Amino acid sequence: MKKSTFPTPQDAEAAFYEALEAGDLEAMMEVWAEDEDIVCVHPGGPRLAGYDEVRASWAQIFGSGQRLSVHVSNQVVLSGMMLAVHSVHENILVQGETRPRAPVAATNVYLRTGNGWRMILHHGSPAPQAPQAPRAGVESPKILH
Amino acid sequence: MKKSTFPTPQDAEAAFYEALEAGDLEAMMEVWAEDEDIVCVHPGGPRLAGYDEVRASWAQIFGSGQRLSVHVSNQVVLSGMMLAVHSVHENILVQGETRPRAPVAATNVYLRTGNGWRMILHHGSPAPQAPQAPRAGVESPKILH
Numbered sequence: 001m002k003k004s005t006f007p008t009p010q011d012a013e014a015a016f017y018e019a020l021e022a023g024d025l026e027a028m029m030e031v032w033a034e035d036e037d038i039v040c041v042h043p044g045g046p047r048l049a050g051y052d053e054v055r056a057s058w059a060q061i062f063g064s065g066q067r068l069s070v071h072v073s074n075q076v077v078l079s080g081m082m083l084a085v086h087s088v089h090e091n092i093l094v095q096g097e098t099r100p101r102a103p104v105a106a107t108n109v110y111l112r113t114g115n116g117w118r119m120i121l122h123h124g125s126p127a128p129q130a131p132q133a134p135r136a137g138v139e140s141p142k143i144l145h
Numbered sequence: 146m147k148k149s150t151f152p153t154p155q156d157a158e159a160a161f162y163e164a165l166e167a168g169d170l171e172a173m174m175e176v177w178a179e180d181e182d183i184v185c186v187h188p189g190g191p192r193l194a195g196y197d198e199v200r201a202s203w204a205q206i207f208g209s210g211q212r213l214s215v216h217v218s219n220q221v222v223l224s225g226m227m228l229a230v231h232s233v234h235e236n237i238l239v240q241g242e243t244r245p246r247a248p249v250a251a252t253n254v255y256l257r258t259g260n261g262w263r264m265i266l267h268h269g270s271p272a273p274q275a276p277q278a279p280r281a282g283v284e285s286p287k288i289l290h
Contacts, residue, residue, distance in 0.1 A: 037221055037222075037223060039221055039223075039232040039252075041250045041252075041270060041272060043270075044270075044271075045272065045273075046250070046272050046273045047219070047232065047234065047250040047272055049221055049232075074192070076182055076184055076194055077182075078182060078184075078228065078254065078256070078265055078266065079228075080225045080226065080227035080228040080256075081225065081226055081227060082225035082226060082227075082228075083223065083224075083225040083227075083228040083230065085228065085230070085254050085265075085266060087184040087192065087194075087266065087268075089192065105186045105191070105192040105268070107184075107186075107252050107254075107266060107268045109223065109230050109252075109254075111223070111225075120223055120230075121223065121230060121232065121252060123232075123250070123252045123268050123270070125186060125188075125189075125268070125270035126189075127186060127190065127191050127192055128190075128191045
């Protein structure tokens with residue numbers, strides 16, 4: 001049973017990034033719905049599905065001891081009654097490094113449950129900022145579409 | 146005014162991948178909602194927002210003449226009344242190449258409009274298949290979380 005309740009998707013999102021910065025596994029998993037259909041794609045990683053896989057990935061990431069400072073910007077919100085979709089840029093500074101890495105483009109999806117809003121999908125990928133970058137399809141042979 | 150109507154998110158998704166395979170810009174943009182809040186992240190690319198940016202990116206991609214064959218697998222569906230979120234693997238074969246590239250993990254979001262379901266977000270990123278891959282956070286220094 002979840003202890004925390006997030007009255008809005010924004011509350012759940014704030015808790016997600018606080019848990020990420022704190023490297024706090026229990027706080028992170030409080031944000032996620034306990035569901036077999038949750039999905040998480042870490043930047044550069046495979047798609048993980050289901051609570052156990054998602055939890056194991058965060059345990060491993062936080063277990064490395066790496067600490068991050070995350071500034072979220074450029075939020076676009078797409079909302080329904082039961083689902084909310086947030087597209088954001090994560091500007092991440094890794095502790096011990098002086099320069100931020102390329103921003104991460106993240107898609108976060110929240111579900112309204114009987115006990116507040118919970119994350120059900122997180123999809124992150126390294127992304128150049130649009131204004132400074134060549135358009136998709138030109139820069140890299142990795143870009144298929 | 147859109148000519149096509151997609152009665153379900155699955156119909157919109159089928160039309161999206163048909164347009165991608167056909168390299169058909171008009172058919173592709175029929176699938177998207179005409180909205181300033183639509184979001185598209187091509188694999189390895191920046192986040193694009195708004196109808197004009199999204200359309201320009203597809204025009205450029207299709208203009209290259211590269212043709213793709215796409216097999217969609219491993220679909221996870223998260224549905225509400227107004228929004229539907231599909232997580233899939235895109236297994237892409239580029240015409241002229243004999244071996245498929247790494248699958249693309251894609252998050253597709255559809256909105257129920259007054260004229261059927263339309264895509265409002267597509268987020269793709271190159272992803273190793275989970276079973277064969279080391280866990281996120283181990284393989285690459287690019288993986289921040």
